[in-house]
Every structure is written in structure tokens, then in C-alpha cells.
Amino acid sequence: MKTLNIVLLGAPGVGKGTYAEILSKKYKIPHVSTGQMFRDAIKERSELGKKVESFITKGDLVPDDITIDVIKERLKEEDCKKGFLLDGFPRTIPQAEALEKMRKISKVLNFVASEENIIERLSGRRTCKKCGAIFHVKNIPPKVEGICDECGGELYQREDETPEAIKVRMKEYNRKTKPLVDFYKKRGLLVNIDANYPFEEIEKIVSQCEMALKK
Numbered sequence: 445m446k447t448l449n450i451v452l453l454g455a456p457g458v459g460k461g462t463y464a465e466i467l468s469k470k471y472k473i474p475h476v477s478t479g480q481m482f483r484d485a486i487k488e489r490s491e492l493g494k495k496v497e498s499f500i501t502k503g504d505l506v507p508d509d510i511t512i513d514v515i516k517e518r519l520k521e522e523d524c525k526k527g528f529l530l531d532g533f534p535r536t537i538p539q540a541e542a543l544e545k546m547r548k549i550s551k552v553l554n555f556v557a558s559e560e561n562i563i564e565r566l567s568g569r570r571t572c573k574k575c576g577a578i579f580h581v582k583n584i585p586p587k588v589e590g591i592c593d594e595c596g597g598e599l600y601q602r603e604d605e606t607p608e609a610i611k612v613r614m615k616e617y618n619r620k621t622k623p624l625v626d627f628y629k630k631r632g633l634l635v636n637i638d639a640n641y642p643f644e645e646i647e648k649i650v651s652q653c654e655m656a657l658k659k
């Protein structure tokens with residue numbers, strides 16, 4: 445099977461993590477989320493965790509040099525040899541330039557949804573403290589309230605999903621990450637995915653991704 449080195453782009457809350465999980469199972473390639481790696485590091489109270497905590501809590505981006513080092517190490521691991529789904533990286537032009545030097549990208553899926561949908565998805569989102577699985581109070585409710593279906597861990601609302609932090613994250617996205625749409629368009633790698641479907645119709649979003657990855 446061909447190598448699939450995929451970048452998932454899109455505003456915070458558009459559902460990249462959920463689509464990445466589904467695609468990761470379908471294509472048997474790892475879901476690599478820098479946000480999750482940082483949250484794990486904070487939980488473990490590692491050196492990396494201490495360095496990044498204040499940026500993440502406020503909704504600011506972590507500096508490029510730290511983020512690029514983290515991805516460089518992760519992509520060297522055995523499970524990334526056949527491909528990967530990058531969720532949340534790159535988020536700036538310097539990160540995208542660094543990534544080009546590490547691996548050849550096969551395709552960039554750019555998830556597009558209205559601001560109204562995005563805010564509704566973000567504010568209802570709940571994340572598992574133990575395994576990072578994502579739920580939504582209305583759209584993807586867990587079987588037992590507050591408990592993860594996958595591992596039984598406790599669900600919580602991320603600190604950066606308060607209305608203030610969401611505002612900062614959207615501003616950061618518009619200023620620093622949106623220019624990546626043009627960056628990848630120029631390289632002929634970008635495919636727009638319409639993500640304006642309710643969760644019950646998630647297959648419509650996933651099938652657009654599959655079509656894009658076939659080409």
C-alpha cells in the first residue's frame with residue numbers, strides 16, 4: 445500500500461481529532477496530535493509539559509522551535525514509517541517549511557465549517573482525562589455521563605475551551621494558521637472538505653476524505 449503522509453487543516457473545533465481517529469483506523473496509520481502530546485506532557489509534569497503549559501491554558505500557540513522538535517522526534521518512530529495523520533501540526537508557515545524538510549506530504553485535507561458550527565462544537569466538547577478520546581454533550585454523548593466509553597476515564601472540559609480561550613485560539617488560527625491554506629494550495633496538495641454536516645452524517649465528511657486520498 446502507498447505511503448500516506450496526511451496533514452489535517454482547519455479551525456479549532458472543526459472536528460479534526462474525530463476525523464483523524466476514524467481515518468487512522470481505516471488506513472492503519474497513526475493519529476499524531478501535537479495538542480494531545482502537549483496535554484500528556486503537562487499531565488506527566490515533564491520538562492516539556494512545564495514549558496508549554498502557560499501557552500496552552502491561554503490559547504496561545506506554543507513557540508515553533510519547541511513544537512518542531514516534538515514532531516521531528518515523533519515522526520522518527522517506527523509506526524510513522526507507513527504514513528501518519530497530522531492533526532494540529534503545522535500551525536504556522538515556519539512549521540510547514542520545517543515539515544517539508546522532514547517528510548514528503550501526500551495530501552492536505554482542509555476541513556471547512558461555519559463559525560457558528562465551530563463554536564457550538566467547541567463549547568460542548570468533552571475530552572477523556574486518561575486516553576484523550578473526544579465526546580460532545582449533544583452530538584457524541586458518552587453512554588454514561590462524564591465517563592469515557594473507551595477506557596472508563598473521567599471526561600472534562602479543556603481549560604482552553606472557555607469562551608475567552610476560544611476567542612484567542614480563533615484569532616491565532618486566523619492570523620497564523622490560515623495562511624497555510626494558500627501555502628499548500630500553491631503546492632497542489634490542498635483538498636477542501638465540507639465539514640458542515642451534523643454528527644449523524646459524519647460519513648459524508650469521511651467519504652469526502654476517502655475520495656481525496658484515492659487520487
Ligand code: AMP
Nearest residue numbers: 478479499500504505506511532533535
Ligand atoms: P489542539 O488540541 O490541536 O487544539 O491544540 C491545543 C493547544 O496546543 C493549542 O491551542 C496550542 O496552544 C497548542 N498546540 C498544538 N499544536 C500546536 C502547534 N502545531 N503549534 C503551536 N501550538 C500548538
